[in-house]
Amino acid sequence: MEHPLHIYNTADRKKEQFIPLHSPFAGMYVCGPTVYGDPHLGHARPAITFDILFRYLSHVGYKVRYVRNITDVGHLENDADQGEDKIAKKARLEQLEPMEVVQYYLNRYRTAMEALNVLPPSIEPHASGHIIEQIRMVKEILDNGYAYESKGSVYFDVEKYNQKYHYGKLSGRNIEDMLNTTRELDGQEEKRNSVDFALWKKASPEHIMRWPSPWSDGFPGWHLECSAMSKKYLGDVFDIHGGGMDLIFPHHECEIAQSVAAGGKETVRYWMHNNMITINGQKMGKSLGNFITLEELFLGKHALLEQAYSPMTIRFFILQAQYRSTLDFSNEALQAAEKGLGRILEAFDNINKIPVSQQSSADIKTLKQQCYDAMNDDLNTPIAISHLFEAVRQINSALAGQITMTTEDISELQTVFQTFLVDIMGIKNEVKDGNAAYESFAKAVDMLLGMRMQAKLNKDWATSDKIRNELTALGFEIKDTKDGFEWKLNK
RNA sequence: GGUUCCUUGGCCGAGUGGCUAGGCACCGGUCUGCAAAACCGUCUACGGCGGUUCGAAUCCGCCAGGAACCUCCA
Numbered sequence: 001m002e003h004p005l006h007i008y009n010t011a012d013r014k015k016e017q018f019i020p021l022h023s024p025f026a027g028m029y030v031c032g033p034t035v036y037g038d039p040h041l042g043h044a045r046p047a048i049t050f051d052i053l054f055r056y057l058s059h060v061g062y063k064v065r066y067v068r069n070i071t072d073v074g075h076l077e078n079d080a081d082q083g084e085d086k087i088a089k090k091a092r093l094e095q096l097e098p099m100e101v102v103q104y105y106l107n108r109y110r111t112a113m114e115a116l117n118v119l120p121p122s123i124e125p126h127a128s129g130h131i132i133e134q135i136r137m138v139k140e141i142l143d144n145g146y147a148y149e150s151k152g153s154v155y156f157d158v159e160k161y162n163q164k165y166h167y168g169k170l171s172g173r174n175i176e177d178m179l180n181t182t183r184e185l186d187g188q189e190e191k192r193n194s195v196d197f198a199l200w201k202k203a204s205p206e207h208i209m210r211w212p213s214p215w216s217d218g219f220p221g222w223h224l225e226c227s228a229m230s231k232k233y234l235g236d237v238f239d240i241h242g243g244g245m246d247l248i249f250p251h252h253e254c255e256i257a258q259s260v261a262a263g264g265k266e267t268v269r270y271w272m273h274n275n276m277i278t279i280n281g282q283k284m285g286k287s288l289g290n291f292i293t294l295e296e297l298f299l300g301k302h303a304l305l306e307q308a309y310s311p312m313t314i315r316f317f318i319l320q321a322q323y324r325s326t327l328d329f330s331n332e333a334l335q336a337a338e339k340g341l342g343r344i345l346e347a348f349d350n351i352n353k354i355p356v357s358q359q360s361s362a363d364i365k366t367l368k369q370q371c372y373d374a375m376n377d378d379l380n381t382p383i384a385i386s387h388l389f390e391a392v393r394q395i396n397s398a399l400a401g402q403i404t405m406t407t408e409d410i411s412e413l414q415t416v417f418q419t420f421l422v423d424i425m426g427i428k429n430e431v432k433d434g435n436a437a438y439e440s441f442a443k444a445v446d447m448l449l450g451m452r453m454q455a456k457l458n459k460d461w462a463t464s465d466k467i468r469n470e471l472t473a474l475g476f477e478i479k480d481t482k483d484g485f486e487w488k489l490n491k
Numbered sequence: 492g493g494u495u496c497c498u499u500g501g502c503c504g505a506g507u508g509g510c511u512a513g514g515c516a517c518c519g520g521u522c523u524g525c526a527a528a529a530c531c532g533u534c535u536a537c538g539g540c541g542g543u544u545c546g547a548a549u550c551c552g553c554c555a556g557g558a559a560c561c562u563c564c565a
Contacts, residue, residue: 013495031565039565046565075563086563168494171560177493178561222563244565249494274565281557285564320514321504326497326558333503336515343514346528374505382505386513396529400522461524468526479528486528 005060005376007053007240008324010248010271011170015378020239021269026062027234028053029268031226031243031251032124034071035105036086039112040291041314041329042244042277042284048315048426049274049323049379050242051118055424056375067233068121072102073128073209074201074222085219088209098209102126112294115311117426123233127225131211134220134228137262138199138213146261150190152202152216158195161257167195170256170271171249197254199224223254231259231267241268245275246283277318279304279329292329306331309338312430316341319381319425340389345429346488347392348417350399357404362394364409364416371420384420391416431489445471449478449485456480 005018020026030050033043050068057064075086091098113120127134138154141147146161147154158167162175178195202216203209210217230238243252252271259267276283284291292302300308309317317337321327367387374383391413397403405413421427432438448467455463468478471487479486 033565034563042565044565049565171494173494173561245495245559246564249560250562276559276565278558283559283564287562287564291564317503325504328503330502332501332515336503338515340514343528380505382514383512386505389513393530400530402530456524459524465525472527477527480523480526481528482522488528 027238028240029230030068032068034075036090038293066121125229140262154200155196227258242272245273274323313338347395354398360406361403
């Protein structure tokens with residue numbers, strides 16, 4: 001490859017060339033959702049970001065194993081030790097078996113991801129299905145002396161670990177600062193140190209999610225599942241670990257500490273973190289209650305939404321920002337994405353209508369390489385999209401007869417759009433793709449517009465405008481061309 | 492308070508020393524029965540104040556404003 005992929009590694013805060021440990025294989029682990037609520041716009045960002053990475057790595061020839069976990073136990077409601085398990089709380093509130101809660105929201109998550117054209121990962125392990133692995137890891141950490149048991153629970157000994165290693169290296173913190181700034185919390189008497197975190201928690205009598213262990217009937221700490229499952233499916237050392245920036249501390253910091261404490265070495269070679277989606281400049285999140293669920297976006301059912309936004313509009317909106325930048329939600333920005341996406345899809349659709357010429361006055365020789373360069377530069381999708389828009393202008397110019405293209409030009413455009421827009425960025429035409437009835441439907445519209453053509457020939461503007469206006473009101477965009485008409489359905 | 496980071500034209504967003512993306516909106520033109528779309532053109536910005544440099548949105552300092560993390564959150 002001329003311009004190999006570089007990705008930004010949070011661990012040393014710079015872009016580095018991506019060289020997998022065992023080429024042509026590449027392994028990636030991404031922190032998935034805690035399934036206790038409907039997926040919201042914030043969940044779409046990492047899902048799409050790492051979907052792009054998954055698709056791109058596959059495209060350039062790697063055999064990728066993509067693991068994204070499902071957190072269905074251990075993620076506590078308040079602080080790491082005293083809060084109620086998120087799943088268990090939801091189950092109590094809704095009077096359901098915890099696994100019913102998990103299944104219900106997992107189904108909804110998957111439906112939303114499918115709508116966004118996010119490919120399913122290679123493996124989606126559940127934390128609750130890997131209790132044995134997690135218990136084994138706790139034992140290893142205990143055996144190595146970096147954890148201690150206290151009243152049936154097991155805690156990671158951060159201070160001891162920090163004597164030999166650096167707890168806080170990923171987030172750029174040091175233990176002294178944390179000791180000074182960590183609030184006094186209730187119920188910390190079990191821990192030697194306020195910065196220690198739970199590896200295993202003894203379940204209180206009313207706690208329903210519990211498993212037997214050498215220390216107590218209880219459940220694993222939140223950070224443990226990712227360490228245990230990434231190791232199981234990707235090995236002691238693997239290439240990429242991703243997630244939202246808000247997980248850097250403490251979650252990923254703890255993962256590093258657990259893995260090093262258990263196995264003596266760091267497991268992750270490249271840490272990648274997507275930035276947040278903001279709303280009025282503030283992080284969109286569950287705790288702030290300022291989130292909009294994906295279903296609400298798709299249906300336009302939320303007080304902040306002026307209209308519905310299709311899944312592809314959401315996807316395109318997210319791809320128009322680099323994944324490490326914050327992205328601010330607004331109706332105006334979403335509407336701009338919707339319009340831009342429509343323009344790009346229409347041009348893609350029209351490539352095969354470009355008249356073939358012997359001479360080329362188009363400039364598309366560098367297009368493909370420019371797109372690769374953009375993707376290779378830490379997945380810079382907005383730049384890749386900007387190159388596609390340059391191509392859109394050329395496609396439209398060729399259709400308008402202002403520039404000429406050869407067969408080679410046209411087929412190159414087809415290839416580039418198919419590769420980057422469809423295969424890598426995962427954009428599809430929601431109206432047409434996978435719609436078996438589309439052809440019949442399209443012919444019916446053609447028939448109506450044929451009748452309008454006849455009315456126009458008769459200078460019957462009343463009938464002509466009536467057909468056009470009513471179709472427009474239904475969401476169609478009607479265009480008269482010099483020898484006919486064109487239409488599309490705006491979603 | 493600590494750590495990390497951000498501030499680009501009406502809006503969204505790229506861009507890490509010179510060649511000053513892209514989208515949306517707006518305005519003017521071409522085309523059209525009228526439109527729409529398209530094309531062409533216009534608008535050319537980098538929070539403030541200093542500094543480094545032949546040259547800075549881009550490097551350094553100070554100031555102002557904002558955010559994330561430090562407790563669950565993608």
